Amino acid sequence: MKIADTSAQDVRLAPQDPRRKQLIFAGVGVAVIASILFAAPWVKRWASATISVPYERVRTAVVARGDLVRDVSVQGRIVAAVSPTLYATASGNITLQVVAGEQVVAGQILANVDSPDLTSALRQSESTLEQRGVELERQRIESRQQALEKRKAADLADVALVAAKREQRRALEANELGVIAVIDFEKAKDDLRNAELAYQHAVADADLYNERLTFESRASEFEVARQKLIVEDLRRQVDDLAIKSPVDGIVGDLLVDQKAAVSRDTPVMAVVDLTRFEIDALIPESYADDIAIGMQAEIQVGGARYDGRLVAVSPEIINNQVASRIRFLGDGPTKLRQNQRLTTRILLSEYNDVLMVQRGQFLDSGAGRIAYVINEERMAERRPIQTGARSLGSVEIVAGLEPGDTIVVSNLDPFRGADTVLLTD
Numbered sequence: 001m002k003i004a005d006t007s008a009q010d011v012r013l014a015p016q017d018p019r020r021k022q023l024i025f026a027g028v029g030v031a032v033i034a035s036i037l038f039a040a041p042w043v044k045r046w047a048s049a050t051i052s053v054p055y056e057r058v059r060t061a062v063v064a065r066g067d068l069v070r071d072v073s074v075q076g077r078i079v080a081a082v083s084p085t086l087y088a089t090a091s092g093n094i095t096l097q098v099v100a101g102e103q104v105v106a107g108q109i110l111a112n113v114d115s116p117d118l119t120s121a122l123r124q125s126e127s128t129l130e131q132r133g134v135e136l137e138r139q140r141i142e143s144r145q146q147a148l149e150k151r152k153a154a155d156l157a158d159v160a161l162v163a164a165k166r167e168q169r170r171a172l173e174a175n176e177l178g179v180i181a182v183i184d185f186e187k188a189k190d191d192l193r194n195a196e197l198a199y200q201h202a203v204a205d206a207d208l209y210n211e212r213l214t215f216e217s218r219a220s221e222f223e224v225a226r227q228k229l230i231v232e233d234l235r236r237q238v239d240d241l242a243i244k245s246p247v248d249g250i251v252g253d254l255l256v257d258q259k260a261a262v263s264r265d266t267p268v269m270a271v272v273d274l275t276r277f278e279i280d281a282l283i284p285e286s287y288a289d290d291i292a293i294g295m296q297a298e299i300q301v302g303g304a305r306y307d308g309r310l311v312a313v314s315p316e317i318i319n320n321q322v323a324s325r326i327r328f329l330g331d332g333p334t335k336l337r338q339n340q341r342l343t344t345r346i347l348l349s350e351y352n353d354v355l356m357v358q359r360g361q362f363l364d365s366g367a368g369r370i371a372y373v374i375n376e377e378r379m380a381e382r383r384p385i386q387t388g389a390r391s392l393g394s395v396e397i398v399a400g401l402e403p404g405d406t407i408v409v410s411n412l413d414p415f416r417g418a419d420t421v422l423l424t425d
Contacts, residue, residue, distance in 0.1 A: 051415070052422040053380075059410035060374060061358035063401045068356050070348045070391045072291075076281035076326065078340040082247050082273035088262040089240040090115040096258050096269075104245045104271065111243040111268055118241070122234040129227045136220045143213040150206035157195070157202035164188075164195035249273040277328065277336050279308070281344055282321040290348050297326050298345040301333045310346060351389055355397045360409030363387065363395060371401065372408040372415060380408055380421040 088094060092115035098104060171188035174180035252270035256262055279299065283291055297308035312325035326344055362371060368387045372380035385400030401407065408415075415421045 051418050052424050053414050055378060055423040055425060057410075057414065058380075058408045058423065059360060060406050061360065061409045063355060063357045063397060063405045063407065064403055065353055065355055066394075068351045068354050068389060068391055068394050068396055070290075070351070070389050071345050072283060072287050072348060073343060073345050073392050074281045074283055076279035076342055076344045078277050078336050078338060078342060079280050080249075080272045080274065080338060081276040081278045081327070082249075083252070083270055084246050085270045086110065086243050086245075086268050088113050088243070088256075088264060088266040088268055090118050090237060091263045092116070092118075092241070092261070093259055094256055094262050094268065096254065096256075098251050098269075100251055100254050100269075102251045103249075104251055105248050106245055108245045109242045110245055110251065110271075113241040113243070113262065115238075115241055118234065118237055122231070122238050125227065125231045125234050129224070129231050132220075132224045132227050136217075136224050139220055140217060143217060147206070147210055147213060150202075150209045154199070154202035154206045157199035161192075161195040161199040164192040168192040243268060245271050247271060247273045248275070272338060274336075274338075277332060278311070279326040279342060279344055281324050281326055281346075283324055283346070285317050285320045285322065287348070288317060288322050291322065291324065291346065296347045298347070299326070299328065300343040300345070301336075304333065306330075306332060308344065345392070349389070351396060354388070355401065355403060356394045357397055357401070357407060358409050359390065359393055359395045361411040362407070362409050363390075365412040368395075370412070372412065372421060373401070374406045374408065374423065378423040380415070380423055382415075382417075382419050382421075 090113055092113045095112045095114065096110070097112065098108075098110050104110065168188045168191070171180060171184065249271045252272050254269050255267045256269075262268070291310065291313055293310055293313055295310040297310060299306045299308045307329040308326045309329055310324060311327045314323040316322075326346075369384060371383055371385045373383050374380050383400055386398040388396035388398045390396070
């Protein structure tokens with residue numbers, strides 16, 4: 001039996017051209033050389049870089065010149081510039097005339113305090129004042145009567161003096177004629193002297209008594225005036241039992257119940273003036289040495305900006321913060337609410353035409369002393385820098401960089417302090 005082979009399936013091949021093999025080797029060689037030339041810059045970059053970081057993980061900014069405004073942004077809450085708390089002026093039972101949230105006007109009675117002790121003290125003082133007034137009038141009448149008696153005595157002494165002078169002239173004429181005894185002539189002279197002295201003493205006594213009456217009258221008038229002051233003060237206290245609103249506004253929370261017994265200086269309620277608002281802001285302690293009264297501020301309210309001014313700064317630091325008060329300049333926003341939160345930007349200082357760059361995390365991670373400058377080949381080179389003033393969005397570059405330099409402003413921790421870093425796609 002004959003076994004068939006596969007000769008029928010065989011195909012005769014043409015002999016290969018020896019030049020084809022040479023062309024293939026030449027093409028491979030050209031491709032290898034081109035690859036080496038193309039990869040050489042990349043290899044050089046890889047060789048010069050210590051580490052590599054994806055470019056998408058970093059944030060960059062360009063150094064440029066401009067005006068830098070140093071500022072601080074704080075969160076504040078709206079408070080009424082005028083929000084007085086009203087207190088009970090005396091002990092007693094209180095009667096409220098308004099409810100919380102009611103609109104009131106200045107001078108409107110908001111509550112009354114019934115104080116029997118104070119009312120009784122006023123009536124007693126008024127009675128004492130009337131009594132002192134009656135006593136003063138009676139003293140004045142008695143003084144005029146006694147002054148009249150003293151003047152009467154002085155007038156009688158004057159009459160006696162006139163009579164003594166007449167008798168002395170008669171005695172003198174008789175003595176010249178020698179018809180009167182010497183002893184009688186001497187007696188006439190003594191009587192005249194006595195009359196003169198009596199008149200002088202009577203006049204002096206009357207004048208001194210008038211001074212005494214004037215002094216006593218003034219002392220009594222002072223007593224009456226003092227009692228009037230006591231009565232006026234008690235009347236003022238009784239009038240203050242009617243607690244009135246000092247401003248136009250809205251009644252806040254009521255701090256006592258209706259008909260409750262209150263003591264003196266007990267808080268009763270607060271009245272909020274909603275026409276004038278200010279902002280209570282807490283500023284970080286790090287800015288304590290920079291803030292001062294009178295600094296300008298920008299207040300953000302519902303997408304709009306309003307001008308403000310720093311009007312008060314606390315002299316002490318509490319919980320690493322400084323309390324401050326900011327007031328709106330001009331017409332402030334409307335429809336504000338007590339304790340509403342707002343963002344406020346306080347302008348600390350301004351620097352014109354300085355070299356600056358966008359602020360970023362590189363300041364913290366690099367301690368503000370290093371920056372990575374990116375060249376055209378996306379190589380980030382470490383460079384020492386010196387920074388100056390800082391604002392919320394920018395930082396001043398004092399030394400180490402030039403205008404137009406592009407630096408990494410994001411966190412520098414991924415660079416691990418390398419001198420050169422390759423930023424890959």
